[in-house]
Amino acid sequence: KNEVEQSPQNLTAQEGEFITINCSYSVGISALHWLQQHPGGGIVSLFMLSSGKKKHGRLIATINIQEKHSSLHITASHPRDSAVYICAVRYPRDDKIIFGKGTRLHILP
Amino acid sequence: NAGVTQTPKFRVLKTGQSMTLLCAQDMNHEYMYWYRQDPGMGLRLIHYSVGEGTTAKGEVPDGYNVSRLKKQNFLLGLESAAPSQTSVYFCASRFRDRGFVSYNEQFFGPGTRLTVL
Numbered sequence: 001k002n003e004v005e006q007s008p009q010n011l012t013a014q015e016g017e018f019i020t021i022n023c024s025y026s027v028g029i030s031a032l033h034w035l036q037q038h039p040g041g042g043i044v045s046l047f048m049l050s051s052g053k054k055k056h057g058r059l060i061a062t063i064n065i066q067e068k069h070s071s072l073h074i075t076a077s078h079p080r081d082s083a084v085y086i087c088a089v090r091y092p093r094d095d096k097i098i099f100g101k102g103t104r105l106h107i108l109p
Numbered sequence: 110n111a112g113v114t115q116t117p118k119f120r121v122l123k124t125g126q127s128m129t130l131l132c133a134q135d136m137n138h139e140y141m142y143w144y145r146q147d148p149g150m151g152l153r154l155i156h157y158s159v160g161e162g163t164t165a166k167g168e169v170p171d172g173y174n175v176s177r178l179k180k181q182n183f184l185l186g187l188e189s190a191a192p193s194q195t196s197v198y199f200c201a202s203r204f205r206d207r208g209f210v211s212y213n214e215q216f217f218g219p220g221t222r223l224t225v226l
Contacts, residue, residue, distance in 0.1 A: 004151070031212035035217075041197065041219065041220050042219055042220070043201075043217035045215065048213070086152070090212065096154055096168075098151075099151035102151065
């Protein structure tokens with residue numbers, strides 16, 4: 001049983017749409033990591049957050065510790081945003097990370 | 110800086126053969142990790158290291174061994190490859206967290222695609 005659940009698994013949208021990807025986890029964590037995996041396979045770190053909200057360009061990540069939930073938003077989506085977005089969590093006093101299965105996003109021009 | 114590099118990028122093995130995957134990082138990171146990624150599953154931790162000379166098992170360690178003789182290198186060995194080890198292998202590294210409010214992100218290598226026939 002995966003302790004990190006992402007939704008949706010797949011998402012297709014038109015260019016310009018506002019995108020939301022969700023991540024839920026089952027127990028208290030110390031930090032949550034959003035990653036992007038390009039079609040070529042490379043994995044890039046987007047955000048690492050333990051509370052509140054972070055913004056970088058058109059990307060916004062939020063986390064609600066009490067509800068054990070995080071969202072990744074993309075504003076004014078573009079075909080180059082097409083990728084797999086991965087949520088990962090770190091537990092307190094633990095050096096390991098548990099990954100979600102990813103959300104495959106496809107933005108149509 | 111090259112960041113995190115992995116060697117080789119691709120490899121095809123026959124069942125029973127052995128090989129070593131090399132991960133190198135030039136960011137002076139204390140922590141290093143080996144993951145495997147399979148279709149329909151999240152990244153799964155094989156082994157990790159919190160410093161030179163130390164290693165620990167992750168979620169799926171069976172069939173793999175690791176060594177961290179130098180801080181910048183983390184080697185993943187397959188002693189007798191099996192078809193179930195066909196996967197994409199990712200190495201990652203990060204700084205040790207300092208304090209309760211500073212959580213350091215992982216940096217990933219480009220991956221090694223391994224096929225075992």
